[in-house]
Amino acid sequence: MVRLTRVQQQARTRAAVLAAAREEFAEHGFGPAKVDRIAERAELTRGAVYSNFPGKRALYLAVLIEQVERSAEDEPRATVSPISRVDALGVFARTWLERLPLVGDPAAGGRLRARSLDGVFEDDRGPATLAQLARLEALLLAVALERGAPIRQVRLAELVLTTLAGAGHLAATSPGFGDPFDVAHACRHLATIDLDDTWAPPHLPYVTPAHTCRDSWAPPAEVVDLISGEPVDLGNGLLVVLGANRLGAAEEAVRVARSGEQVTLAVVTGDPEETGRLVRLRLTDAVGCLRRVFAAETWRHLRLVLDDGALAASIGLQDVGDETESAVGVRDGVIVARAHGRGAGHAVGARKAATP
Structure with a gap:
């Protein structure tokens, strides 16, 4: 008789819960679905379900994530972007x-x-x-x-x-x-409509300037770009850490970056079980769709990281949440500028842009 390790047993239980939940949600939808029925389908106790997922919402998001990630494995990626x-x-x-x-x-x-x-x-x-x-x-x-x-x-x-x-x-x-x-x-x-699109956020002129520094740092060894699936080189560029409720500030960093400069967006959350799963679901889904249409080279200077807190901690952020907004400028593996709070990415990028 083969004895399963604790980790193997937990993985088997989790897989059984997800399979049962997928059937329950497909049959009843999110609202009418019942955790008790999911446990019954999986031949587990209600407690076993809650030991893996804090609630029905987290379980529903996990089912969708599994669906999106599984389909992404089989979908081809574009090698050439559309002309127009x-x-x-x-x-x-x-x-x-x-x-x-x-x-x-x-x-x-x-x-x-x-x-x-x-x-x-x-x-x-x-x-x-x-x-x-x-x-x-x-x-x-x-x-x-x-x-x-x-x-x-x-x-x-x-x-x-x-x-x-x-x-x-x-x-x-x-x-x-x-x-x-x-x-x-x-x-x-x-695409043929002239929307007169301009970029002039009124708060940017009042953002607190970044302060210069010269801090050594040791980023996590394995930081993977969600867009390309490749490891991220963090030796140079602009790193912006954004909480789930501050993601709109990403454009501030993208617009201020110098031509050819890498911008890395690290997304964090104070609620990994639900908000974290929502972020993972939506961004994985969006990126998967984009990669089928546009070649990876399209985003060669933009990196997107779903950070579990390790990357944020490496730049000194110990307590991250959904309202976090912080940025550092990195040159040759050394942090040379820092900013925190609203407009942090713009502040660091503007300082770097003004530096030869």
Whole structure:
């Protein structure tokens, strides 16, 4: 008889819970699903479920993460980006719309396939984090559309994502309504609209300047970029640590960085079980869709890290949370500038930009 180690037994229990939860959510949806039924499906106790997941919401997010990450393993990555913004948005929209449920799909199963979060976050924390995630997703799409050109495309990216999110909501709640081909065509057309997009946040002139320093540091050995899947070289560039409710500040660092300078965005949270899972779900899903349309070279100067706190701790941040906003400038493995609080990334980037 083969005896399982404690770690092996925990992994087996967790897998059983996730499989049972997937069936429960696909059959009933998030709201009507019951933890007791999930435990019964897994042939485990209710306590065994809660020993792996703090609640039904965390379990639902874990099921969606597993679904997204499993599908990403089999999806091809683009090696050449579309030539024009019109073509890029058409391909991106068609790729995004593949997740929509079909007319004959069961309602609950269709919402699971569409990664629907309707009714999952009804407290004050969820909507605030979702809004910040949407801003970061729009920035990632905008960077791909801009391709280094000085014409900001964030408003266009936000409009496209709004259109797709609306189509996704209708498909999940009203299966069969709307034609995905029409939605994709509409997204292509959005690229032809002049949105007069400018970048002039009113608070930036009043941001506290970064202070110079010369601090040695030892970053974690394995820091992986979510976009490329490759290790991140942290020897030079701008590192910005952002809490889940401060993700909109990512653009401040991207805009102020010198041409060719690497910007690393490290996302942290004070609630890894739920907010952390939400961040992982949305960003993994967004990046997976983008990588199918745009070549990895598109984001060669931008790195995105889901930090468990180790990277933040390495620059001196011991107590991180959803409101964290801090940045350092690194040169030849040495921290040469620091800033903390609102506008930190801009402050450090502006100081570096002014330094020969």
